[in-house]
Amino acid sequence: MRNSLFILVVSLVAAAVFAAALLLRSDYLLFAGYTVLQFVVLATAWNILGGYTGYVNFGTAAFFAVGAYTSVFLHKAFPLPVPVMVVVAGAVAGLLGFGMGYLTLRLRGAFFSIATLALAVVLQTVVVNWHYVGGSRGAYILRPPAGPIAGLSYIEYLFLIMLALAALSLIAARAIECSRLGYGFAAIRDDELAAEANGVPTLRLKLIATTISGAFMGMAGAPFPSYIGYIEPASAFGLPYAVNAIAMPMIGGTTSWAGPLIGAVLLGSLQQIATVTISSAVNLLIVGLLLVGFVIVAPNGIVGLWQRFFGRNRTSWRPSSKSTASASGSAASSPSTPSA
Amino acid sequence: MIGPNGSGKSTLVNCLSGTLVHETGTVRFEGRDLAGLKPHERTRRGLARSFQLPRPFASLSVADNIRVPLLYAAASRRGRHLGEREITDRIAEVLEAMALTDRARHFPRDLTQVDMRKLELGRAMAAEPTLLIADEAMAGLSNSEVEDIVALLIRLNETGITVILIEHIMKAVMQFSQRLVVLVSGRKIADGPPAEVVRHPEVERAYLGQ
Ligand SMILES: Nc1ncnc2c1ncn2[C@@H]1O[C@H](COP(=O)(O)OP(=O)(O)O)[C@@H](O)[C@H]1O
Numbered sequence: 001m002r003n004s005l006f007i008l009v010v011s012l013v014a015a016a017v018f019a020a021a022l023l024l025r026s027d028y029l030l031f032a033g034y035t036v037l038q039f040v041v042l043a044t045a046w047n048i049l050g051g052y053t054g055y056v057n058f059g060t061a062a063f064f065a066v067g068a069y070t071s072v073f074l075h076k077a078f079p080l081p082v083p084v085m086v087v088v089a090g091a092v093a094g095l096l097g098f099g100m101g102y103l104t105l106r107l108r109g110a111f112f113s114i115a116t117l118a119l120a121v122v123l124q125t126v127v128v129n130w131h132y133v134g135g136s137r138g139a140y141i142l143r144p145p146a147g148p149i150a151g152l153s154y155i156e157y158l159f160l161i162m163l164a165l166a167a168l169s170l171i172a173a174r175a176i177e178c179s180r181l182g183y184g185f186a187a188i189r190d191d192e193l194a195a196e197a198n199g200v201p202t203l204r205l206k207l208i209a210t211t212i213s214g215a216f217m218g219m220a221g222a223p224f225p226s227y228i229g230y231i232e233p234a235s236a237f238g239l240p241y242a243v244n245a246i247a248m249p250m251i252g253g254t255t256s257w258a259g260p261l262i263g264a265v266l267l268g269s270l271q272q273i274a275t276v277t278i279s280s281a282v283n284l285l286i287v288g289l290l291l292v293g294f295v296i297v298a299p300n301g302i303v304g305l306w307q308r309f310f311g312r313n314r315t316s317w318r319p320s321s322k323s324t325a326s327a328s329g330s331a332a333s334s335p336s337t338p339s340a
Numbered sequence: 341m342i343g344p345n346g347s348g349k350s351t352l353v354n355c356l357s358g359t360l361v362h363e364t365g366t367v368r369f370e371g372r373d374l375a376g377l378k379p380h381e382r383t384r385r386g387l388a389r390s391f392q393l394p395r396p397f398a399s400l401s402v403a404d405n406i407r408v409p410l411l412y413a414a415a416s417r418r419g420r421h422l423g424e425r426e427i428t429d430r431i432a433e434v435l436e437a438m439a440l441t442d443r444a445r446h447f448p449r450d451l452t453q454v455d456m457r458k459l460e461l462g463r464a465m466a467a468e469p470t471l472l473i474a475d476e477a478m479a480g481l482s483n484s485e486v487e488d489i490v491a492l493l494i495r496l497n498e499t500g501i502t503v504i505l506i507e508h509i510m511k512a513v514m515q516f517s518q519r520l521v522v523l524v525s526g527r528k529i530a531d532g533p534p535a536e537v538v539r540h541p542e543v544e545r546a547y548l549g550q
């Protein structure tokens with residue numbers, strides 16, 4: 001599938017989701033849907049670094065919280081429309097991703113992961129002691145009843161923003177996957193030494209990955225204070241963000257953009273259902289059990305299972321005598337489908 | 341280059357290609373000191389190497405394994421990115437040269453040892469180097485497979501690529517080489533035309549006489 005076609009399809013699906021959300025007129029569904037979409041963005045963002053290059057980031061919550069607290073800070077200093085705050089938060093979190101990458105990417109494997117965990121702890125300590133943004137007591141963000149778009153409630157407005165972010169992150173992830181960058185990332189994931197030997201500038205590419213990944217996580221966090229109305233460090237830096245951002249791509253499949261989407265919709269919905277039917281306390285238990293199950297039974301996630309049973313050979317190479325246009329754009333064939 | 345196991349051949353290759361940092365000495369390539377250049381920068385200057393133990397990109401098909409050096413090393417050497425059409429043509433060319441065309445859509449895990457070595461050389465060829473260092477590309481292969489690889493390297497050489505062959509199999513070495521260097525315990529003990537070098541008494545003692 002060409003990039004432009006993919007953008008069209010994603011936009012149409014997003015429009016349909018938004019229309020359905022408006023028609024259903026349920027505040028609960030909007031809230032739940034917002035949370036699921038937020039996880040789509042976080043999981044997709046995590047996967048750009050973790051799935052494509054193989055560097056496991058335990059610090060998702062730090063980037064999410066940096067986005068959220070950028071909003072809180074801006075809200076107090078010079079209030080801006082939410083979409084602008086999203087962009088600023090993305091820039092700040094992207095910068096953080098770059099910095100983290102620069103300091104830690106010479107570390108491999110578990111050492112890199114531990115460093116990202118440490119980053120989350122350090123940043124949480126900073127925020128707890130930063131009184132301007134509420135410190136440990138937290139901060140209230142009063143949500144106006146109506147959004148800036150006529151006819152939309154504020155919560156519908158935030159839902160729309162998160163929906164747009166989810167669409168954007170999927171488009172970005174897929175574009176990366178099919179591009180020169182995507183092949184460079186895959187080479188890094190498979191064998192960094194061989195990647196270098198083939199001319200891939202591994203450090204630069206890893207920095208690009210941490211920056212993009214961090215930026216999207218920060219953007220996902222930016223509307224959070226407005227959505228929740230009250231923010232405190234313990235919730236913004238919560239363990240569920242880090243755990244879900246890893247579990248969702250792992251369960252969906254880490255090698256293609258579809259994996260994090262599938263994982264986020266599945267696990268996100270499941271957790272919403274569990275929250276109303278049992279208790280939110282079981283959420284992480286569900287995630288944990290599913291993750292263990294998948295790691296053992298289907299290490300390549302749902303996308304991997306799909307590929308195994310429907311046998312799509314995910315390679316883009318065709319002899320040049322034949323057409324180079326790709327046959328179809330199904331999830332299974334997408335990872336290295338030639339781009340426009 | 342020949343030398344007993346553990347004499348430092350692979351270590352030398354790693355120093356030349358920038359994977360290891362050497363404490364003394366300098367590495368010069370086309371008249372320039374390569375000190376401080378990362379491995380990918382050396383590849384982009386035309387110094388490619390293959391690994392003794394093949395290191396394919398496991399999640400990419402054989403064709404996409406060739407694509408990586410085309411997208412990076414070759415693009416950098418040509419000073420421009422290759423178009424998709426150019427890339428597919430070039431992949432076909434490399435696979436053809438390596439006799440891997442029918443393996444294009446396979447994954448490395450499905451390859452035989454000899455095909456894995458060919459993929460390793462194919463990637464190096466796709467980097468469009470002026471110098472290729474092939475580190476024991478034939479170890480563990482059967483006689484006919486060795487002949488395949490030698491023929492392949494000779495063809496690469498004919499396209500204008502200088503090949504440094506690191507090898508144990510003397511028949512292949514003698515058939516292939518115009519110059520022979522012998523390394524023993526990290527020390528060069530002989531260097532010259534193959535026929536002379538193999539008669540060198542120290543070489544016979546250290547290596548061939550065993
Ligand atoms: N110049 C050197 N300085 C220090 N150690 C060396 C040097 N050359 C080789 N070695 C050591 O010798 C071991 C074997 O070298 P290697 O290059 O793998 O040998 P070969 O490829 O000739 O079989 C390596 O593990 C390395 O630690």
Ligand SMILES: [Mg+2]
Binds near residue numbers: 349350
């Ligand atoms: Mg060796």
